[in-house]
Amino acid sequence: xxxxxxxxxxxxxxxxxxxxxxxxxxxxxxxxxxxxxxxxxxxxxxxxxxxxxxxxxxxxxxxxxxxxxxxxxxxxxxxxxxxxxxxxxxxxxxxxxxxxxxxxxxxxxxxxxxxxxxxxxxxxxxxxxxxxxxxxxxxxxxxxxxxxxxxxxxxxxxxxxxxxxxxxxxxxxxxxxxxxxxxxxxxxxxxxxxxxxxxxxxxxxxxxxxxxxxxxxxxxxxxxxxxxxxxxxxxxxxxxxxxxxxxxxxxxxxxxxxxxxxxxx
Amino acid sequence: xxxxxxxxxxxxxxxxxxxxxxxxxxxxxxxxxxxxxxxxxxxxxxxxxxxxxxxxxxxxxxxxxxxxxxxxxxxxxxxxxxxxxxxxxxxxxxxxxxxxxxxxxxxxxxxxxxxxxxxxxxxxxxxxxxxxxxxxxxxxxxxxxxxxxxxxxxxxxxxxxxxxxxxxxxxxxxxxxxxxxxxxxxxxxxxxxxxxxxxxxxxxxxxxxxxxxxxxxxxxxxxxxxxxxxxxxxxxxxxxxxxxxxxxxxxxxxxxxxxxxxxxxxxxxxxxxxxxxxxxxxxxxxxxxxxxxxxxxxxxxxxxxxxxxxxxxxxxxxxxxxxxxxxxxxxxxxxxxxxxxxxxxxxxxxxxxxxxx
Numbered sequence: 238x239x240x241x242x243x244x245x246x247x248x249x250x251x252x253x254x255x256x257x258x259x260x261x262x263x264x265x266x267x268x269x270x271x272x273x274x275x276x277x278x279x280x281x282x283x284x285x286x287x288x289x290x291x292x293x294x295x296x297x298x299x300x301x302x303x304x305x306x307x308x309x310x311x312x313x314x315x316x317x318x319x320x321x322x323x324x325x326x327x328x329x330x331x332x333x334x335x336x337x338x339x340x341x342x343x344x345x346x347x348x349x350x351x352x353x354x355x356x357x358x359x360x361x362x363x364x365x366x367x368x369x370x371x372x373x374x375x376x377x378x379x380x381x382x383x384x385x386x387x388x389x390x391x392x393x394x395x396x397x398x399x400x401x402x403x404x405x406x407x408x409x410x411x412x413x414x415x416x417x418x419x420x421x422x423x424x425x426x427x428x429x430x431x432x433x434x435x436x437x438x439x440x441x442x443x444x445x446x447x448x449x450x451x452x453x454x455x456x457x458x459x460x461x462x463x464x465x466x467x468x469x470x471x472x473x474x475x476x477x478x479x480x481x482x483x484x485x486x487x488x489x490x491x492x493x494x495x496x497x498x499x500x501x502x
Numbered sequence: 503x504x505x506x507x508x509x510x511x512x513x514x515x516x517x518x519x520x521x522x523x524x525x526x527x528x529x530x531x532x533x534x535x536x537x538x539x540x541x542x543x544x545x546x547x548x549x550x551x552x553x554x555x556x557x558x559x560x561x562x563x564x565x566x567x568x569x570x571x572x573x574x575x576x577x578x579x580x581x582x583x584x585x586x587x588x589x590x591x592x593x594x595x596x597x598x599x600x601x602x603x604x605x606x607x608x609x610x611x612x613x614x615x616x617x618x619x620x621x622x623x624x625x626x627x628x629x630x631x632x633x634x635x636x637x638x639x640x641x642x643x644x645x646x647x648x649x650x651x652x653x654x655x656x657x658x659x660x661x662x663x664x665x666x667x668x669x670x671x672x673x674x675x676x677x678x679x680x681x682x683x684x685x686x687x688x689x690x691x692x693x694x695x696x697x698x699x700x701x702x703x704x705x706x707x708x709x710x711x712x713x714x715x716x717x718x719x720x721x722x723x724x725x726x727x728x729x730x731x732x733x734x735x736x737x738x739x740x741x742x743x744x745x746x747x748x749x750x751x752x753x754x755x756x757x758x759x760x761x762x763x764x765x766x767x768x769x770x771x772x773x774x775x776x777x778x779x780x781x782x783x784x785x786x787x788x789x790x791x792x793x794x795x796x797x798x799x800x801x802x803x804x805x806x807x808x809x810x811x812x813x814x815x816x817x818x819x820x821x822x823x824x825x826x827x828x829x830x831x832x833x834x835x836x837x838x839x840x841x842x843x844x845x846x847x848x849x850x851x852x853x854x855x856x857x858x859x
Contacts, residue, residue: 289720315722327720329713331777332706340710344722346703350735353702354695361702362519369518408722 242267242412242444243288248297250283250468257283258294258468265412265461270438270445272455272476275465276489281448282324284465285414288446289321290314302411316344320410322401324417324448330390334400337389338375341407342368372407379403379433395426399433406437413437415447419454427451431458452490456480464489524697541686545679553678555790560685561746563786564692565590566770567779568739571696573768574776575705576732577712578627579635582642583767586737588759589646590616590744592657595665595754605668605749609688613741619646620737621730628726643761650756662755665748681750688746692739696779699735708732709777773833775840784841792829796822 243265250258258280265271273281286292288299290311299307306314320341329337346368352359376382379399384392389400398418405413418434419427431454438445449455455462456476463473466488472479479485515521525531545553569583594612598605623642627635650657657663667676668684675681699705707728710718719725748754766789774785800818804810837844 291716291720310724311719312722312724315720321720323717323720327714327717329710329717331713332709336706336709340706340718340721340723343703343707343710348703350699350704350731353704354698356698356702361698365702366518366522369522373518404721 239266244300248294250294261470269460271461272459279465280468318411320405320408321414328389335385338372338407341404412444550678557685560689561743565740565743567782568736569767570771570782572736576708580639582639584763585643585646586740587744590741591748591754594745595663609745612745613738616741617734617738621734624733627729775842778842781842
């Protein structure tokens with residue numbers, strides 16, 4: 238088995254009496270596309286929040302790239318190379334697209350509140366411009382060069398999703414967490430997004446962990462799929478194997494099983 | 503921070519450096535340099551009254567920019583800015599008299615000392631937001647004010663503290679004409695500092711914390727650090743402004759730095775435009791000039807036959823106070839985004855004339 242970049246061991250998360258996650262374990266291979274699927278409220282986003290540090294699981298451990306990160310704050314995890322996008326858009330609405338993406342470079346930049354303002358004297362200018370070059374590469378890659386100066390809050394939904402992806406990519410992540418990257422998009426935008434995800438996986442070598450409801454996309458681009466239901470892991474493995482599993486059909490994919498049973502009866 | 507770019511045709515940017523300037527075009531840059539040059543010549547043809555107003559705009563402007571960094575850029579709130587301003591004034595006088603450090607160095611040192619105090623009182627910001635934070639910073643206002651009255655070793659207590667004039671190589675900046683240059687130098691430096699801060703790493707982090715703190719944290723920004731730092735930078739500016747104020751007047755008394763002053767700083771930021779460096783300066787100029795111009799209007803009215811009746815003369819004094827309040831309310835209703843936004847709109851109008859769209 239290939240080297241794993243993320244190991245989640247026996248995670249349990251509860252909000253008071255509500256058990257969001259119960260004893261979930263999985264591991265993600267370096268350089269793969271890993272999808273988490275499941276019905277609404279199954280705990281997919283909670284799982285992602287545990288990995289990215291938004292939530293602290295009550296039990297279990299998370300190992301990222303050889304380090305135990307269970308108790309690290311989200312910003313420390315970002316510094317280790319973990320990028321993420323959100324289900325509901327979370328751009329910095331009043332900043333330009335360019336600045337939004339430059340924020341992603343935060344942990345790679347060195348200048349601070351003294352050396353930054355001494356722009357011309359401290360080398361901050363040189364540093365900023367060097368990072369601008371990297372940001373422009375990402376902008377080119379995601380084809381958003383025409384909007385780089387627009388205010389992020391004024392963009393259309395599809396573009397915002399793309400800017401969010403760009404911002405997460407600017408972190409230079411080893412692994413990127415995508416929470417429903419294709420929600421609310423039309424077919425064309427979905428195809429674009431799927432292509433970007435594959436490209437960033439293959440060209441940049443970034444491991445992708447994503448939550449997605451569009452089964453077509455999930456089956457086409459993932460190497461591994463995990464199914465959650467009521468906070469429990471149902472199964473994980475190859476997309477085909479997961480699709481064929483009767484439990485998954487009942488919990489998530491639904492109809493076919495019910496229909497065949499109905500016909501059989 | 504970002505507006506649709508309004509570059510004239512043919513002005514192409516061929517390097518990232520050209521695309522990342524403070525002043526949008528060469529012409530605006532020239533205009534800015536020329537106006538600074540013109541300001542330096544101002545003492546030759548302006549009388550002391552206008553120079554003192556300009557000095558007032560400078561030290562208040564520096565302090566108000568600090569508050570705007572906190573409120574406008576980082577999205578926190580502080581009702582203790584007036585106290586930090588006062589702390590800077592006392593600290594600079596104290597550093598100068600107690601340790602014999604020349605005033606020119608005492609001013610930035612006072613800035614750093616105020617920064618430390620500001621970060622201490624900013625600690626609640628790590629946990630609380632909005633109205634709750636406002637009340638917490640209100641506590642800072644009263645604690646520091648009380649400290650001024652009691653800490654005689656620091657502030658001279660109710661007697662106040664004497665502050666020497668700025669002295670550079672034996673030249674004493676003790677007149678309005680000479681201090682004016684110190685004030686302008688400080689103003690330009692601190693505003694350049696602010697503008698540069700906003701286009702580099704930490705400035706972006708501030709705005710990120712304001713716009714969406716959850717995703718700022720996911721982007722690797724340490725929220726606690728940046729909320730505190732914002733309080734620190736804000737107090738630093740207040741300290742510098744206060745120190746200039748002290749050394750300008752030559753005497754610092756504990757009475758002036760009340761909650762009224764803190765609110766006035768907030769009003770300057772709101773009228774100028776939250777989250778705009780140049781807007782802050784516009785707001786300060788507006789707030790300084792408003793009472794002055796109303797005063798002259800009142801003066802004119804007293805000249806007229808109908809304005810000279812005692813009842814009217816008494817009433818006008820009240821009217822002036824009310825008019826200031828009224829103007830602020832009107833601003834909040836009709837231009838909530840501040841003078842900076844209005845300025846941008848006027849500029850757009852002329853640029854696109856006669857096509858307003």
